[in-house]
Amino acid sequence: MPISRLIAPRGGVPLAKRERRKEARPGELLDAALDLFVEKGFAATRSEEVAARAGVSKGTLFLYFPSKEELFKAVVRENISGRFQEWRQELEDFEGGSADMLRYCLKVWWDRVGATKASGINKLIISEARNFPDIAAFYQDEVIKPVQALIRLILQRGVDRGEFHIVDLDYAMFSVMAPMIFLIMMKHSLGACVPQGYPIDPERYIASQMDTLLHGLCVRPEDNKTRSRDPK
Amino acid sequence: MPISRLIAPRGGVPLAKRERRKEARPGELLDAALDLFVEKGFAATRSEEVAARAGVSKGTLFLYFPSKEELFKAVVRENISGRFQEWRQELEDFEGGSADMLRYCLKVWWDRVGATKASGINKLIISEARNFPDIAAFYQDEVIKPVQALIRLILQRGVDRGEFHIVDLDYAMFSVMAPMIFLIMMKHSLGACVPQGYPIDPERYIASQMDTLLHGLCVRPEDNKTRSRDPK
Amino acid sequence: MPISRLIAPRGGVPLAKRERRKEARPGELLDAALDLFVEKGFAATRSEEVAARAGVSKGTLFLYFPSKEELFKAVVRENISGRFQEWRQELEDFEGGSADMLRYCLKVWWDRVGATKASGINKLIISEARNFPDIAAFYQDEVIKPVQALIRLILQRGVDRGEFHIVDLDYAMFSVMAPMIFLIMMKHSLGACVPQGYPIDPERYIASQMDTLLHGLCVRPEDNKTRSRDPK
Amino acid sequence: MPISRLIAPRGGVPLAKRERRKEARPGELLDAALDLFVEKGFAATRSEEVAARAGVSKGTLFLYFPSKEELFKAVVRENISGRFQEWRQELEDFEGGSADMLRYCLKVWWDRVGATKASGINKLIISEARNFPDIAAFYQDEVIKPVQALIRLILQRGVDRGEFHIVDLDYAMFSVMAPMIFLIMMKHSLGACVPQGYPIDPERYIASQMDTLLHGLCVRPEDNKTRSRDPK
DNA sequence: AATGAATGAGGGTTCATTCAT
DNA sequence: GATGAATGAACCCTCATTCAT
Numbered sequence: 013m014p015i016s017r018l019i020a021p022r023g024g025v026p027l028a029k030r031e032r033r034k035e036a037r038p039g040e041l042l043d044a045a046l047d048l049f050v051e052k053g054f055a056a057t058r059s060e061e062v063a064a065r066a067g068v069s070k071g072t073l074f075l076y077f078p079s080k081e082e083l084f085k086a087v088v089r090e091n092i093s094g095r096f097q098e099w100r101q102e103l104e105d106f107e108g109g110s111a112d113m114l115r116y117c118l119k120v121w122w123d124r125v126g127a128t129k130a131s132g133i134n135k136l137i138i139s140e141a142r143n144f145p146d147i148a149a150f151y152q153d154e155v156i157k158p159v160q161a162l163i164r165l166i167l168q169r170g171v172d173r174g175e176f177h178i179v180d181l182d183y184a185m186f187s188v189m190a191p192m193i194f195l196i197m198m199k200h201s202l203g204a205c206v207p208q209g210y211p212i213d214p215e216r217y218i219a220s221q222m223d224t225l226l227h228g229l230c231v232r233p234e235d236n237k238t239r240s241r242d243p244k
Numbered sequence: 245m246p247i248s249r250l251i252a253p254r255g256g257v258p259l260a261k262r263e264r265r266k267e268a269r270p271g272e273l274l275d276a277a278l279d280l281f282v283e284k285g286f287a288a289t290r291s292e293e294v295a296a297r298a299g300v301s302k303g304t305l306f307l308y309f310p311s312k313e314e315l316f317k318a319v320v321r322e323n324i325s326g327r328f329q330e331w332r333q334e335l336e337d338f339e340g341g342s343a344d345m346l347r348y349c350l351k352v353w354w355d356r357v358g359a360t361k362a363s364g365i366n367k368l369i370i371s372e373a374r375n376f377p378d379i380a381a382f383y384q385d386e387v388i389k390p391v392q393a394l395i396r397l398i399l400q401r402g403v404d405r406g407e408f409h410i411v412d413l414d415y416a417m418f419s420v421m422a423p424m425i426f427l428i429m430m431k432h433s434l435g436a437c438v439p440q441g442y443p444i445d446p447e448r449y450i451a452s453q454m455d456t457l458l459h460g461l462c463v464r465p466e467d468n469k470t471r472s473r474d475p476k
Numbered sequence: 477m478p479i480s481r482l483i484a485p486r487g488g489v490p491l492a493k494r495e496r497r498k499e500a501r502p503g504e505l506l507d508a509a510l511d512l513f514v515e516k517g518f519a520a521t522r523s524e525e526v527a528a529r530a531g532v533s534k535g536t537l538f539l540y541f542p543s544k545e546e547l548f549k550a551v552v553r554e555n556i557s558g559r560f561q562e563w564r565q566e567l568e569d570f571e572g573g574s575a576d577m578l579r580y581c582l583k584v585w586w587d588r589v590g591a592t593k594a595s596g597i598n599k600l601i602i603s604e605a606r607n608f609p610d611i612a613a614f615y616q617d618e619v620i621k622p623v624q625a626l627i628r629l630i631l632q633r634g635v636d637r638g639e640f641h642i643v644d645l646d647y648a649m650f651s652v653m654a655p656m657i658f659l660i661m662m663k664h665s666l667g668a669c670v671p672q673g674y675p676i677d678p679e680r681y682i683a684s685q686m687d688t689l690l691h692g693l694c695v696r697p698e699d700n701k702t703r704s705r706d707p708k
Numbered sequence: 709m710p711i712s713r714l715i716a717p718r719g720g721v722p723l724a725k726r727e728r729r730k731e732a733r734p735g736e737l738l739d740a741a742l743d744l745f746v747e748k749g750f751a752a753t754r755s756e757e758v759a760a761r762a763g764v765s766k767g768t769l770f771l772y773f774p775s776k777e778e779l780f781k782a783v784v785r786e787n788i789s790g791r792f793q794e795w796r797q798e799l800e801d802f803e804g805g806s807a808d809m810l811r812y813c814l815k816v817w818w819d820r821v822g823a824t825k826a827s828g829i830n831k832l833i834i835s836e837a838r839n840f841p842d843i844a845a846f847y848q849d850e851v852i853k854p855v856q857a858l859i860r861l862i863l864q865r866g867v868d869r870g871e872f873h874i875v876d877l878d879y880a881m882f883s884v885m886a887p888m889i890f891l892i893m894m895k896h897s898l899g900a901c902v903p904q905g906y907p908i909d910p911e912r913y914i915a916s917q918m919d920t921l922l923h924g925l926c927v928r929p930e931d932n933k934t935r936s937r938d939p940k
Numbered sequence: 941a942a943t944g945a946a947t948g949a950g951g952g953t954t955c956a957t958t959c960a961t
Numbered sequence: 962g963a964t965g966a967a968t969g970a971a972c973c974c975t976c977a978t979t980c981a982t
Contacts, residue, residue: 051374055287059977069943071979080977111462139371141433142283152438167461176461183452184461186426186444190453194422197429201373206384212418220415221422228460229399229408229416230343266966291952301968306953515838519751523956533964535958544956575926603835605897606747616902631925640925647916648925650908654890654917658882661893665837670848676882684879685886692924693863693872693880694807730945755973765947770974 038076038086040066043129045087050132050200054084054140084140088147091133093125096158103165110170111226117166118192118218126196126214134193135200163188191221270308272298274322275361277315282364282432286316286372316372320379323365325357328390335397342402343458349398350424350450358428358446366425367432395420423453502540502550504530507593509551514596514664518548518604548604552611555597557589560622567629574634575690581630582656582682590660590678598657599664627652655685734772736762738786739825741779746828746896750780750836780836784843787829789821792854799861806866807922813862814888814914822892822910830889831896859884887917 044065048057059080063073077083099120106113125131141148163185170176178184195217203212276297280289291312295305309315331352338345357363373380395417402408410416427449435444508529512521523544527537541547563584570577589595605612627649634640642648659681667676740761744753755776759769773779795816802809821827837844859881866872874880891913899908 053285053287053371053375055285056375058975070977071943072941074978075941114461135370138367138429138433139285142437143285143288145437148434148438152434156434170461175463177459177463178461179455180448180452183444183449184456186423186449187453187456187461190423190426191418193429194418194425197370197425201370202380202384202388205374205377205380208381208384212415216412217415217418220412221419223411224416224419224460225456226460226462227409228456228458229346229402229410229419230458231407231409269966290950302952303954303968303970304966307966310953312952517749517751517835517839519749520839522954534956535964536962538957539962578925599834602831602893602897603749606901607749607752609901612898612902616898620898634925639927641923641927642925643919644912644916647908647913648920650887650890650913651917651920651925654887655882657893658886658889661834661889665834666844666848666852669838669841670844672845672848676879680876681879681882684876685883687875688880688883688921688924690924690926691873692920692922693810693866693874693883694922695871695873733945754971766973767947767975768945771945774974776973 037066037068037072041068041073041076041083042087042090045083046091046129046132046136049084049087049140050136051204054080054136054143059083081144084144085147088133088137088151091130092151092155093130094154095124096162099162100165103162110166110173110175113166113169114188114226115222117162118188118222121192122214122218126192131196132200134196138197159189160185187225191217191225269298269300269304270318273300273305273308273315274319277319278323278361278364278368281316281319281372282368283436286312286368286375291315316376317379320365320369320383323362324383324387325362326386327356328394331394332397335394342398342405342407345398345401346420346458347454349394350420350454353424354446354450358424358431363428364432366428370429391421392417419457423449423457501530501532501536503554505532505537505540505547506551506554509547510555510593510596510600513548513551513604514600515668518544518600518607523547545608548608549611552597552601552615555594556615556619557594558618559588560626563626564629567626574630574637574639577630577633578652578690579686581626582652582686585656586678586682590656595660596664598660602661623653624649651689655681655689733762733764733768734782737764737769737772737779738783741783742787742825742828742832745780745783745836746832747900750776750832750839755779780840781843784829784833784847787826788847788851789826790850791820792858795858796861799858806862806869806871809862809865810884810922811918813858814884814918817888818910818914822888822895827892828896830892834893855885856881883921887913887921 041062045057045062048062048065051057059073060070062083063070066073073083077086099117102120103113103117106116137148137151141151164181167176167178167181167184167188171178171181195212195214198212273294277289277294280294280297283289291305292302294315295302298305305315309318331349334352335345335349338348369380369383373383396413399408399410399413399416399420403410403413427444427446430444505526509521509526512526512529515521523537524534526547527534530537537547541550563581566584567577567581570580601612601615605615628645631640631642631645631648631652635642635645659676659678662676737758741753741758744758744761747753755769756766758779759766762769769779773782795813798816799809799813802812833844833847837847860877863872863874863877863880863884867874867877891908891910894908
């Protein structure tokens with residue numbers, strides 16, 4: 013064990029080794045479980061593998077989680093960002109153009125979620141949603157809806173300030189979400205096992221998506237007259 | 245059994261019932277397997293369920309596919325459209341603006357793939373890629389690459405004809421792919437089990453995405469000066 | 477099909493091909509079954525293999541034998557030599573020394589049983605006896621006992637004529653049987669799959685066994701005084 | 709559980725019960741497997757039966773042996789006596805007549821192998837040789853060849869000391885092996901299931917075989933002139 | 941609290957047997 | 962009669978879960 017592990021992680025008095033590990037167990041198990049569930053799926057992941065990756069024995073896993081299914085639920089709960097309030101505040105305080113606001117928002121999302129292992133939770137949820145409908149509903153309420161609300165906030169602001177022209181606000185949200193979800197999906201599926209195909213560079217990817225998202229593909233403003241009307 | 249099944253399928257001598265069933269079996273099994281693999285994942289789908297959904301007994305499945313894994317591979321093979329050549333021809337023959345061409349392309353894709361049950365193969369591949377790396381590589385070569393080539397063809401055409409302004413062609417492809425993949429993913433995961441959340445209307449979704457994709461969010465044209473340069 | 481097969485095997489009017497085959501079916505199935513049971517054992521032999529080797533379909537096997545087990549019993553019944561009466565007569569008519577009689581007997585046995593595929597039945601019975609106790613008892617009565625009676629006949633004759641010195645007649649029978657059974661066992665087990673070990677030459681083997689059997693290993697007659705007494 | 713099991717097996721610290729069981733398990737399973745494989749054959753023996761006879765559940769078997777086939781191989785390895793070196797030494801140290809040496813050798817073999825359950829391995833190998841050719845080859849090398857070498861050693865000694873007259877040394881070995889193999893075969897096949905037929909008394913059997921083997925059937929000595937010549 | 945041996949229900953696969961053709 | 966597609970009981974093996982240590 014590296015010496016650093018013997019030092020308490022977040023200030024406070026360093027604990028004796030035994031106690032520290034004991035306290036850290038659930039987190040280590042959740043980390044291991046997230047990795048493996050993302051990699052292999054819930055059904056194909058063996059409990060013993062999770063325990064082994066967390067450095068404990070099979071029996072210990074069941075001391076902390078009463079079943080594999082509860083472990084799954086805990087993994088999801090643990091990895092949904094509860095920081096939407098915080099983000100919302102950051103965005104409400106944002107001063108500047110809405111295009112920059114969107115750029116900032118995606119950057120923050122990438123740094124805090126996309127680039128971390130928590131991003132795997134998206135792939136996990138999408139893969140397993142139909143096997144865990146209650147988890148899916150929970151995720152829908154706790155993550156998807158807040159995210160959509162945030163995006164809508166930005167888009168609405170852009171429209172209100174005369175910066176964005178948006179025909180169908182409800183569905184325009186997906187223009188922001190889709191590229192992000194796609195990036196994460198690739199990172200955790202094909203991108204993780206078909207190296208010749210997809211080492212997508214995230215920075216470049218995000219830059220390109222932002223560019224298209226903000227300005228579109230078309231050269232001429234006059235094309236704007238072909239824009240569809242809001243179907244609502 | 246529907247009456248139509250009692251009629252010889254393609255003229256000629258009517259086959260005995262037993263033989264006709266035998267001929268139809270692999271297809272019925274593949275259909276059932278696709279449904280279930282998409283719904284529950286490979287590992288969580290029991291062979292017997294596949295057989296039952298196809299209306300046969302467990303043993304019969306193994307008369308047609310030597311193992312569950314081979315069944316999986318056959319499902320993938322069966323559901324990758326080998327029609328890229330055909331599409332390519334259609335697109336090469338296309339006359340009209342590149343924006344319309346892109347619209348036409350996505351509509352065709354939706355009608356022929358997205359709206360059919362074959363669309364589930366995308367979710368399946370993404371969910372299972374890391375458990376079946378060879379399948380993933382196969383899919384990469386047989387589907388992803390041709391699709392990307394088609395998209396690139398259109399985008400390049402738009403650039404060549406002065407219709408599109410594209411900074412980073414290699415990554416702009418993802419601006420076309422991502423919304424389509426996102427739509428399919430939702431359809432087969434959250435959308436299939438969280439009804440209150442996502443009855444995305446595909447027509448409206450595609451219209452909205454095309455709109456943003458072609459024209460961007462920003463009110464024109466003063467933002468153009470903020471466009472990034474091609475990083476290549 | 478060789479032309480010879482179209483000719484009735486044992487006299488009589490040649491039948492049309494269909495009828496002949498029909499009549500020959502059970503025998504072909506029994507031959508195939510004997511081969512496979514000897515080679516792989518009863519449990520490890522698949523019914524379909526037997527049918528395939530006999531050139532018929534799986535279903536046909538069950539037209540002639542109601543179950544795999546009945547097939548096994550038929551194989552045993554078919555391959556036990558019912559010719560002990562005939563042999564007994566031959567031996568009773570034998571004129572000459574008892575050593576020659578024994579030699580003749582073993583030669584006949586080798587020619588008519590040991591060298592034929594019927595010899596496999598011995599290995600089969602020994603391998604499967606405990607799974608088919610009634611078959612084993614049947615074999616005991618129908619084969620082992622008559623064989624022992626024949627051997628005893630010869631040995632007794634030798635003793636009566638002053639040619640053989642036999643201490644324990646009941647067990648001396650085994651001195652004749654053991655080498656023959658051993659030869660057959662080797663032929664159908666190790667000898668059939670470990671070529672570097674056991675291509676025992678039957679002629680030489682029998683000659684050697686007869687030699688030892690008749691004269692023993694010891695050089696000096698005076699050793700005779702060490703002979704044990706009949707324990708009976 | 710017998711009280712003796714609660715006492716540490718070989719001095720030292722008593723093991724916890726669980727650990728002692730763990731240590732004993734493979735042996736118990738191998739014993740059970742030997743019994744059942746000998747009795748019913750490999751294919752007809754169910755894994756669960758083996759486990760049940762060893763007093764454990766089905767799953768436990770697979771904690772110790774990765775598959776039924778590996779269990780089979782372990783049974784064979786476990787039951788081939790690696791004591792040929794030791795025996796060779798005993799025989800090389802033997803002082804006395806070669807006839808007595810042979811008698812001693814067979815007695816030792818009977819006491820240490822024939823009378824034990826390890827003797828079943830012979831029947832097992834012969835029954836299954838063709839289903840496990842690599843096991844057969846292994847047995848050939850590890851058991852048959854050393855045994856033959858030992859027998860040859862004795863016979864050669866007898867010839868060298870002028871005690872034995874042997875025409876064909878290579879095949880005379882079989883005159884020693886055949887009765888022993890025959891005895892074991894009977895013990896484990898017909899003898900085990902046809903009680904009215906074969907309660908062969910081993911002592912008497914061996915005595916009789918030795919008698920015939922050493923002195924032959926024929927009354928001495930005039931027949932000696934009929935002895936065949938060495939065919940080599 | 942931690943371990944890991946043990947369990948046994950469950951799932952993939954085989955194959956003897958049936959039966960519509 | 963002959964076929965071979967279909968069946969489903971039975972078998973091998975896995976792995977989530979338990980519990981004595």
